[in-house]
Amino acid sequence: MTGASRIRVADLLADPLLHGAVTLAGHGGLERPVTDVSRHTADTPAAAADGTGDGIAGHLLVCDDSQITPPHRLDALVRRARTAHAAGLLIAAGGGRPLLSAVRLADRLELPVLWLENAEPATLLCELGIRVRAHELTRARTVLALVRQLGAKTSGHDILASARRTLAAPLSLVTSDGTPLLGDPVPLPAGLRLDLPVPQQTEHLLVHPVQPLHEGDSPRAAAWLAVPLERADPDRAETLAVSLAVVEPFVRSWLTGRRAGADRDAVFRAGLLTEITAARDTVSRDTVENALSLGWRLQDWHTGIHLTTDDPRTREDLDSLLAPLRSELARHRVHIVRPVDSGDGWAAWISSPAEPRPEEARRLLRALRITLAALPHTHGPALDIAGIGRPRRGPAGLADTLAEARDAASLARSHAFRPAVEHADELGVARLLATLQRSEVTRAFAETALAPLRDPEHTHLLDTLRAFLESGGSAVAAAQTLGVHRNTIGARIRQIRERLGIDLDDPSRRLALQMACRALDPHT
Amino acid sequence: MNGTRRTSPHPTAAAPAGLNRLTPADLPALAAGATLLGSGGGGDVALPARLLRHTLAAAPVPVVPAAALPEDALVVHAGEAGAPDVLSERLPCAEDFARAVRAVETATGRTADAVGIIEIGGLNALAPALAAAELGLPVLDGDLMGRALPRIDQTTLALDGHPACPFALTSPAGDTVLVPTCTPRAVAPLLHADIAALGGAAALALHPVTAGTLRTSGIPGSLTACVRLGERYLAARDAPPAELAARLGARLLCAGRIDELRPRHGAETGSVTLHDHRDGAVVRVDLLDELLAVTVDGETLAATPDIIVAVDAAGHAPLRCDQLRTGRTVLILHLPALHRWPPEAAHLVGPRAYGLTLTPATGKTPAPAGAAPERSST
Numbered sequence: 001m002t003g004a005s006r007i008r009v010a011d012l013l014a015d016p017l018l019h020g021a022v023t024l025a026g027h028g029g030l031e032r033p034v035t036d037v038s039r040h041t042a043d044t045p046a047a048a049a050d051g052t053g054d055g056i057a058g059h060l061l062v063c064d065d066s067q068i069t070p071p072h073r074l075d076a077l078v079r080r081a082r083t084a085h086a087a088g089l090l091i092a093a094g095g096g097r098p099l100l101s102a103v104r105l106a107d108r109l110e111l112p113v114l115w116l117e118n119a120e121p122a123t124l125l126c127e128l129g130i131r132v133r134a135h136e137l138t139r140a141r142t143v144l145a146l147v148r149q150l151g152a153k154t155s156g157h158d159i160l161a162s163a164r165r166t167l168a169a170p171l172s173l174v175t176s177d178g179t180p181l182l183g184d185p186v187p188l189p190a191g192l193r194l195d196l197p198v199p200q201q202t203e204h205l206l207v208h209p210v211q212p213l214h215e216g217d218s219p220r221a222a223a224w225l226a227v228p229l230e231r232a233d234p235d236r237a238e239t240l241a242v243s244l245a246v247v248e249p250f251v252r253s254w255l256t257g258r259r260a261g262a263d264r265d266a267v268f269r270a271g272l273l274t275e276i277t278a279a280r281d282t283v284s285r286d287t288v289e290n291a292l293s294l295g296w297r298l299q300d301w302h303t304g305i306h307l308t309t310d311d312p313r314t315r316e317d318l319d320s321l322l323a324p325l326r327s328e329l330a331r332h333r334v335h336i337v338r339p340v341d342s343g344d345g346w347a348a349w350i351s352s353p354a355e356p357r358p359e360e361a362r363r364l365l366r367a368l369r370i371t372l373a374a375l376p377h378t379h380g381p382a383l384d385i386a387g388i389g390r391p392r393r394g395p396a397g398l399a400d401t402l403a404e405a406r407d408a409a410s411l412a413r414s415h416a417f418r419p420a421v422e423h424a425d426e427l428g429v430a431r432l433l434a435t436l437q438r439s440e441v442t443r444a445f446a447e448t449a450l451a452p453l454r455d456p457e458h459t460h461l462l463d464t465l466r467a468f469l470e471s472g473g474s475a476v477a478a479a480q481t482l483g484v485h486r487n488t489i490g491a492r493i494r495q496i497r498e499r500l501g502i503d504l505d506d507p508s509r510r511l512a513l514q515m516a517c518r519a520l521d522p523h524t
Numbered sequence: 525m526n527g528t529r530r531t532s533p534h535p536t537a538a539a540p541a542g543l544n545r546l547t548p549a550d551l552p553a554l555a556a557g558a559t560l561l562g563s564g565g566g567g568d569v570a571l572p573a574r575l576l577r578h579t580l581a582a583a584p585v586p587v588v589p590a591a592a593l594p595e596d597a598l599v600v601h602a603g604e605a606g607a608p609d610v611l612s613e614r615l616p617c618a619e620d621f622a623r624a625v626r627a628v629e630t631a632t633g634r635t636a637d638a639v640g641i642i643e644i645g646g647l648n649a650l651a652p653a654l655a656a657a658e659l660g661l662p663v664l665d666g667d668l669m670g671r672a673l674p675r676i677d678q679t680t681l682a683l684d685g686h687p688a689c690p691f692a693l694t695s696p697a698g699d700t701v702l703v704p705t706c707t708p709r710a711v712a713p714l715l716h717a718d719i720a721a722l723g724g725a726a727a728l729a730l731h732p733v734t735a736g737t738l739r740t741s742g743i744p745g746s747l748t749a750c751v752r753l754g755e756r757y758l759a760a761r762d763a764p765p766a767e768l769a770a771r772l773g774a775r776l777l778c779a780g781r782i783d784e785l786r787p788r789h790g791a792e793t794g795s796v797t798l799h800d801h802r803d804g805a806v807v808r809v810d811l812l813d814e815l816l817a818v819t820v821d822g823e824t825l826a827a828t829p830d831i832i833v834a835v836d837a838a839g840h841a842p843l844r845c846d847q848l849r850t851g852r853t854v855l856i857l858h859l860p861a862l863h864r865w866p867p868e869a870a871h872l873v874g875p876r877a878y879g880l881t882l883t884p885a886t887g888k889t890p891a892p893a894g895a896a897p898e899r900s901s902t
Binding site: 072073075076078079082100104105108109 | 792799805807808822823824880883
């Protein structure tokens, strides 16, 4: 029986054995060392009164209700315990109220008086005795109980809940920055070396690494088991440390299993999506069935979404963000499928039986912007680039809209701001042109540049120029459009060149003229 | 019934400084002494003191020690029994005591030669003088308790096995109960039942004994001691606490504020917790009808049957148990006992008689954080 004097009264007070105990008085003596626990009997003071060394010096005396009834007896008990150099009094009482004199006296003599209601003194005596004198036994019991309990647990939640109960300590599974995976958040003090996967202890915290899950993984801990300690003597801390080492393989096994399942699932979905995009409208029956098993309705209308980040190499770190992203979008009534890893990001889409109305696109854009901005980015690269495709129908449409979404994401990436979200429609030429055509500069240029063709007898020349430019400078196509011979077009083009004095072979001039034609055309 | 009453005792065998009569001049000292010896109980002396003032003004009451009486002289002990609350509101009458004594005389077949004092603490130190004046008898210089005690079996006579009967109770309405014989165990229950029937308080006469018995079993000279104590108190009342204690021959156990008052529950003792402002000691005073014990820092420094007195810190007026209040500053004094009870009386008048389990001072101090309590003993 070693190390007995390492325990202090306050340590026992923090122990689960004394859960619910209050320090009635004598707070000044809570740091007294406890060498043993004994029962207070009528003989106790007599034995202690003469003996100074032996007797009950250093003992925590356990008393029951009968020893402090009537209440005035507590005064003498406190006095005797102090005279005999006892460490403190633990009163396992049924109720009653101690006299102020006893409280004052214990304070004055700095003798801690612990008060535990509805406790069984005999059990307490036995358990505390083991706790103080034979801590190895407590440790062995705890480990045994843990192994028995955890063997049958399959989910991480169950494992932690069971360990918490057995250890009577707030156990959490946290990432390296203290974010809880299971349990309550645990602030990790700066002094910890979380880059080293070894058990560590500070004054108020005990952490144990969950070793890397796969052989090839980085040597950093996959996660940490953390127990905040209000206070713990070396024995209790040791028990907890050993217990964490016992719990760790169970947690690791659960994490590994979960990750393997997730990996399998991700590979399957990525493969299926590749098949769909490759086969387009000729998807096989198997593919359709597999897609259905994932809840993908291939024949519906799809709006593709491409999610990515500035540094695609860190994609794995962001996997954990996809679930919150999905649930957050659902709050905005946007229900996307589970994102599928597409190499440079994640592909996701929205399916609907009917063609989405045009305003849906705007709503989706807005929801995605808000959601990405709201995602936590406390560390590393953030999931903050997205592109949205236009609604398309069927498996081929899914492939198209995802391709559009990826292009839109590429454009979004070029923006200087984050989060950046682009919609394929929003980068449309139509919008650019409409803006350009409506501008006063364009109109003024059109009026000037095309003035030679604007008088009424030359309207056919203006029509010809427009048809020629709209068909990409092809005389044949322009002839077909206007219903004339291609030589006619050639002749008219020569006239136009003469009148305008412009080289139509120069692409810039051609573009400027096309813009000018459109600006003057009331139909565009 | 051998006719003549002894009206002029012979003080030949009295103690050297013993009183031989009670005069109005003795009254303030008698009342003060009786209050102190009441040890916080015994009832209010103010009312009997006023009655006695008129009686004594008419004629002093002779005081006679047991030693001065013939061996076979009959002494009947008289006093008031019942609830102090009733006593304080219902005037006692000298005639009631006389009736009770006469009833006992009838039962014994003899006439009393003196009226004895049951307890020298509280109003019963004065009541026998009223009875004696009414009966034309001397009052005995001595008592059976040496202070005030709550139970009728806590007497030196009961300890020595002398029966209390025949005893008689008389109410102010003249209703009289006479118990000619009864076993010692039945005395208290009979008294309680009869007192309840008589309205909560009654004049009591009991323990008709010979002077010879009192010489061996009584507490001699306590009336004189009571008056002398009262005189010393009245002279020293305005002195500082330490000097007051010294002049009373007392130990000053505590000078402090009452921080908690835990009232008694039936026969279960109550207590007050004081903070001694001199050295910060934690002082607990256990009480029932009287102040029973003083425990300082967990060690009992004084306990019944010793006399424990609480006096108000301002003015030094003695306080009864029912006058203690939270927040009041008081001095707790330990007065020398008038009577040294034998060890075998511990179960009768000691702390255990009240259900108290106390730890007497061992002299060892556990060296508290503050100063070790040192108390002067005089």
